[in-house]
Amino acid sequence: MAKPIEILLIEDNEGDILLTKKAFEDGKIRNNLSVCRDGEEGLEFLYKRGQFEGAVTPDLILLDLNMPKLNGQEVLERIKNDETLSSIPVVILTTSDSEEDIMKSYKLHANSYIKKPVDFFQFLEVVKEVQNYWFSIVRIPNNAMVGVD
Amino acid sequence: MGIVITGHKSSAILDCNQAFAEMLGYSIEEMCSKRSVDISHPEDRKLHVDDVEEMTKGKKKITKIEKRYLHKDGQIVWAEINIYFSLNEVGEIAYDILMVNNITAKKEAESNLKISERNFDILFDKAPFPLAIIKGGRLIDINGSLCQLLNYNSKEKLIGKTLIDISPEYQFCGSKTINKIVNQTRKITRGECTNYEWLHIDKNGISIPVRTYLNAVDIEGETYALALWHDLRKEKEDQNKINDLLDKLMLKNEELESVVEQRTIALEESNMDLTRSNKDLEQFASAASHDLQEPLRMVSNFLQILERQFSEKLGDEGRQYIHFAVDGANRMSKLVESLLQFSRLGKAGNELRKTDLNNIIHSKVLDLSKRIEEKNASILLYELPHEVLCEPNQTAQLFFNLINNGIKFNKNENPQITIKSEEHQDHWLFSVEDNGIGIDQKYKEQVFEVFQRLHRKEEFEGTGIGLSLCKRIVNLHKGEIWFDSEKDKGTTFYFTLHKN
Structure with a gap:
C-alpha cells in the first residue's frame, strides 16, 4: 500500500478541524492529517521545533487565513520566503471568496484557494477535488517527498 | 407826405394830394367823396375828433397824433398826423389841414420788438430751470426758477446778491474753495462755457447741491455771464x-x-x-x-x-x-x-478607466451561458461603446445582474434580452430590455432597496440584493437608473454613465 499522504492543517476553529478531518476520512486517498491550532504552532511544526521535534514534513498544507496570533497570511509569507518550505503546496481556506482575500493569497504565492462551503456535501466535493488535483494530476515537487524517503 | 384837407365840422374830405390817396389805395376823386371817419380805423375815429376839439378850445395851436387809417383793401395803415387849422377872413376855422406820414413800417417794427421782448421775458422768467445774468460775480437779473431753487419769494430780494452770498463757505472739496470757484466765474471770457458742481445755500441756510453752467457773453462792450443751474438734490x-x-x-x-x-x-x-x-x-x-x-x-x-x-x-x-x-x-x-x-462596492481603489463594454458583456454572457441554455433564452446585443469611463468589474456586475434578472423573472418560452446604448452629449444611455413578467410601477423605488423582494422564494429564488447592487454601482458612477415596465410584457432598465 502506498505511503499515506501527510497533510498539515493550520486552523483554529474546532468545528472546521472536525469537518476537515471528516472530509479527508471520506477521501479515497490515505492520509495523515496533523493539526496546528494557530500560526505560531504551525511554524513550530514545519520547523520541527519544541513539541514537534521529529514531525514529518507535510506533502500539503491547508491554511486558514483568519487566526489569532500569527494569521494565515503571515504564515504563508514565512513559508514562501523559506527555501526549505517554499515548495510545499499551500491551499488557503477562507470563509469569504472576496477578491481581496483571493488576491492577497495569490500575491503571497498560495498554490490554491478554497472557500469553506456552507454545505457539507459541497465541502466533501471540494476536498475530493483538492486530493485529486494535488495528488493525482499535479506533480508535487520532489524535495518534499525526498524528505520523507 | 400825404396832405389832406377836411371840413372842420363836417370832416368831409375836401381835397387831398396824390400821396395821401395812394397811401390808402384810392384815387383823389374817390377820396374827395369820403369823410374822414370813413377811412379811419373804427377805434381811432374819435381820437381825431377829440384832439381837434381840444385845439378849437384854444388849448393847442397844433397837435400831433398817431392814428390808424384803413386801406382800401382793409389793412391798417399807421399814420403820424400834424394837424393845422386854416382860418377864414373872420378868424374862424375854415378847414383842417392834415400832414400825414405813413409810419406803418415803424409801428410794425416796434410791435415786433415788443413781442420779442415779451417773449424773452417769458422765456427767461418762466423757464423751468434757474437762470441768471451775472456781472462781476453779482446777480444782475434772475428768473423765477432760481428764486424757487433758493427759496426766495421775490426776485428783488435775490437780485444784487453775489455768488458768495448764496454759497456756503465749505464746499464739497474742502474749505475755502468758494472764492476759487467765484474767481473762476469772473475769469471766464467771451464765448467760453464752463460748469461747476458746488453748493448753494437757500434763504433758510440749507445747502443745495447744484451744477452751474456759465457762458460768457458781451453786451455792449461789457462781459456778462449767463448762468444756468441744475438742481442736483434728486441726483444726490x-x-x-x-x-x-x-x-x-x-x-x-x-x-x-x-x-x-x-x-x-x-x-x-x-x-x-x-x-x-x-x-x-x-x-x-x-x-x-x-x-x-x-x-x-x-x-x-x-x-x-x-x-x-x-x-x-x-x-x-x-x-x-x-x-x-x-x-x-x-x-x-x-x-x-x-x-x-x-x-x-464603496471601497476605495475602484478606479475608473476607459473600458470596452463589448468585451465586458461578452464575458458576462459567457458566465450566464448555462442559464441561457436552460431557459432557452437569447441575448440580442447591439454594439456598445468601445471607450466608456467606468470601473470595469462593477460595470460588468451591473450588466450581469440586469441580464440575469431579465432571464430569471421571465416565464416566456423564449426569454429575450436586448442590450442597447445611445450616445448623448455628456453621457451614455444604456438599456436592458426583457420580455419577462414585468414590474409594477408602484415598486419603482422599492425594487432598488437592499433585500427588497417582490416574489416568494418558491416563485423566484434570490436574495433581493441584485438591483440595489445595480443602483449602488450606477450611483457610484454618478449616473442614474430607472425602468419602464408593463405587466407580462416585459421590463426595460435604463441607466446612464457620464462621459467625463
Whole structure:
C-alpha cells in the first residue's frame, strides 16, 4: 500500500478541524492529517521545533487565513520566503471568496484557494477535488517527498 | 407826405394830394367823396375828433397824433398826423389841414420788438430751470426758477446778491474753495462755457447741491455771464440711496459669504463624518459577513453530518427538519455574501478607466451561458461603446445582474434580452430590455432597496440584493437608473454613465 499522504492543517476553529478531518476520512486517498491550532504552532511544526521535534514534513498544507496570533497570511509569507518550505503546496481556506482575500493569497504565492462551503456535501466535493488535483494530476515537487524517503 | 384837407365840422374830405390817396389805395376823386371817419380805423375815429376839439378850445395851436387809417383793401395803415387849422377872413376855422406820414413800417417794427421782448421775458422768467445774468460775480437779473431753487419769494430780494452770498463757505472739496470757484466765474471770457458742481445755500441756510453752467457773453462792450443751474438734490439723493443700497448689499454679501463659509466647513466636517461612517460601515459589513459565515457553516455542516451518520435514527421527520435548517442556513449564507458584495462596492481603489463594454458583456454572457441554455433564452446585443469611463468589474456586475434578472423573472418560452446604448452629449444611455413578467410601477423605488423582494422564494429564488447592487454601482458612477415596465410584457432598465 502506498505511503499515506501527510497533510498539515493550520486552523483554529474546532468545528472546521472536525469537518476537515471528516472530509479527508471520506477521501479515497490515505492520509495523515496533523493539526496546528494557530500560526505560531504551525511554524513550530514545519520547523520541527519544541513539541514537534521529529514531525514529518507535510506533502500539503491547508491554511486558514483568519487566526489569532500569527494569521494565515503571515504564515504563508514565512513559508514562501523559506527555501526549505517554499515548495510545499499551500491551499488557503477562507470563509469569504472576496477578491481581496483571493488576491492577497495569490500575491503571497498560495498554490490554491478554497472557500469553506456552507454545505457539507459541497465541502466533501471540494476536498475530493483538492486530493485529486494535488495528488493525482499535479506533480508535487520532489524535495518534499525526498524528505520523507 | 400825404396832405389832406377836411371840413372842420363836417370832416368831409375836401381835397387831398396824390400821396395821401395812394397811401390808402384810392384815387383823389374817390377820396374827395369820403369823410374822414370813413377811412379811419373804427377805434381811432374819435381820437381825431377829440384832439381837434381840444385845439378849437384854444388849448393847442397844433397837435400831433398817431392814428390808424384803413386801406382800401382793409389793412391798417399807421399814420403820424400834424394837424393845422386854416382860418377864414373872420378868424374862424375854415378847414383842417392834415400832414400825414405813413409810419406803418415803424409801428410794425416796434410791435415786433415788443413781442420779442415779451417773449424773452417769458422765456427767461418762466423757464423751468434757474437762470441768471451775472456781472462781476453779482446777480444782475434772475428768473423765477432760481428764486424757487433758493427759496426766495421775490426776485428783488435775490437780485444784487453775489455768488458768495448764496454759497456756503465749505464746499464739497474742502474749505475755502468758494472764492476759487467765484474767481473762476469772473475769469471766464467771451464765448467760453464752463460748469461747476458746488453748493448753494437757500434763504433758510440749507445747502443745495447744484451744477452751474456759465457762458460768457458781451453786451455792449461789457462781459456778462449767463448762468444756468441744475438742481442736483434728486441726483444726490438717488446716489445716496444707491450708495446705501450698495452698502447694504455689501453687508449682506459679507454675511452670505460668512454663512457659506460656515456651511462649507460644516459640510466638510459632515462629509468627513460621512466618509468615516461609510468606511466604518464597510468594515463592519465585511467583518460581519466573514464572522457570520463561520457559525452558519458550523450549523449547516454538522447538521448534514448528523443527517448522514444518523439518518436511520432521525427518520423522515427528523431528516425534513434538518433539510429546512440547512436550507435556511444556506440562504442566510447567500444573504451574508451579497451583503459583503454590497459593502465592498464603496471601497476605495475602484478606479475608473476607459473600458470596452463589448468585451465586458461578452464575458458576462459567457458566465450566464448555462442559464441561457436552460431557459432557452437569447441575448440580442447591439454594439456598445468601445471607450466608456467606468470601473470595469462593477460595470460588468451591473450588466450581469440586469441580464440575469431579465432571464430569471421571465416565464416566456423564449426569454429575450436586448442590450442597447445611445450616445448623448455628456453621457451614455444604456438599456436592458426583457420580455419577462414585468414590474409594477408602484415598486419603482422599492425594487432598488437592499433585500427588497417582490416574489416568494418558491416563485423566484434570490436574495433581493441584485438591483440595489445595480443602483449602488450606477450611483457610484454618478449616473442614474430607472425602468419602464408593463405587466407580462416585459421590463426595460435604463441607466446612464457620464462621459467625463
